[in-house]
Amino acid sequence: MATVAEVTVRTGRRAELGLLALTVLIAVAARGLVDYHADYLVISDMLVYTGAWVAVALAIHLALRRWAPFADPVLVPAVLTINGIGLAMIRRIDFAYAARGRETDFGQVQAVWTLLGISLAILVILLLRDYKLLRRFTYTAGVLGLVGLLLPLLPGIGTQINGARIWINVFGKSLQPGEFAKIAFVVFFAGYLVSNRDTLALAGPKVLGMRFPRPRDLGPLALVWVAAMLVQIYERDLGTSLLLFGIxxxxxxxxxxxxxxVLTGMAMFTVGAVAAGAFFSHVGARYTAWLHALxxxxxxxxxxxxxxxxxFGMxxxxxxxxxxxxxxxxxxxYAESDFIVAxxxxxxxxxxxxxxxxxxxxxVQRAMRTAIGIRHGFGKLLSAGLGFAIGLQVFIVVGGVTRVIPLTGLTTPFLAYGGSSMLANWIVIGLLLRISHQARRPEESSA
Structure with a gap:
């Protein structure tokens, strides 16, 4: 009689621990170089900093071992490495400002935001035991996303910084609700599309071998397009507009x-962006600075x-x-935030x-790999959407700084100074870790 041998599925936690050791080494070395060249290197401070990094790495590693043992083992080390380099660079910019008589503490504040962000990621892993529960809140997430986009336009709490009205004041602190709105929109898009994908994929005429959508099926795309254009025009934020529509x-x-x-969406956004630049002076000025910067x-x-x-700096x-x-x-x-890439x-x-x-x-690759590995349609779309959100945001920022596209007000995830971005993107990582755990565990793969 034939027997079936048991297959042991490796969790990857040992590999993750080794990668985390390398991550801590890179983060501490970067901080040490910054302090050394600023003539501020204190061994006792470096020991405390090293201990803090070891504690943080072990905390999230042990949390994964306990509540999500099959989660992707590469995701956290990659994110923490970027985060550690960003903390060192922001501290270096603090020293540069101090040399010119401007005292700032961006590095210390960013370290606090990092701890809060990692804590939120751990909470997501602990509390959200099944990502499929999010599908129940599809339309609630859509409403929350719209509210997040509209909040900066409200008088009294909305503020304009650097020409963009994308901030609100909360207890004396500036918060960018659009960073959290993108998560809500990804949940909404995933829930909506998994319910309607057959109609969107199979209905409509064929042109040159490609099936184009019927006019009545363009409704959701048109609504998101209108929202993106309104964000660009009234909040003066090309970055969030492009990010939302691109996702x-x-x-x-x-x-x-x-x-x-994709072709229909790109055509719609291009037409809308060109029209906004032609009819609204502040949008046109942004394009002029891009096309004729020199x-x-x-x-x-x-x-x-x-x-x-x-x-010139690069x-x-x-x-x-x-x-x-x-x-x-x-x-x-703004070397510590918008231009930290430079x-x-x-x-x-x-x-x-x-x-x-x-x-x-x-x-991004690990997010897409998770999307491929999981069989649940909502999970596929959610993982792919979250991964693409990070990838597109990085492209928008780097593209703006290098003059590939117009400059925007988005921050580089995990790297640039900004509390809203840090918290929101660590929540994204928490969600990806939870989805990857359910994609890689034996029960899911054999179902």
């Missing part, structure tokens, strides 16, 4: 596997000064950079910047 189009493609949806008149007017300074870094702690990132406005490009060079971008690619 929806990407998830449409994952749900329907129809390239026609024109003397545009630069002297201040429209492209920040962008050009960032380009150019001075060259292939291998000036060295961590030995550049002049303080010459670029700061890293200057001090770590193209090589260091590409290494960080590779880590982002790893994060």
């Amino acid at each position: 929806f189009v990407a998830m449409l493609y994952v749900a329907t596997e129809q390239l026609s949806w 024109d003397p008149e545009v630069y002297r007017s201040g429209q492209s000064e920040q962008l050009v300074r960032g380009l 150019a001075s870094g060259g292939l291998f950079g000036t060295g961590l702690g030995e550049g002049r990132p303080d010459l670029v406005p 700061s890293i490009g200057e001090e770590l060079g193209l090589t260091g910047l590409l290494a960080i971008l590779t880590l982002y690619i790893v994060i």
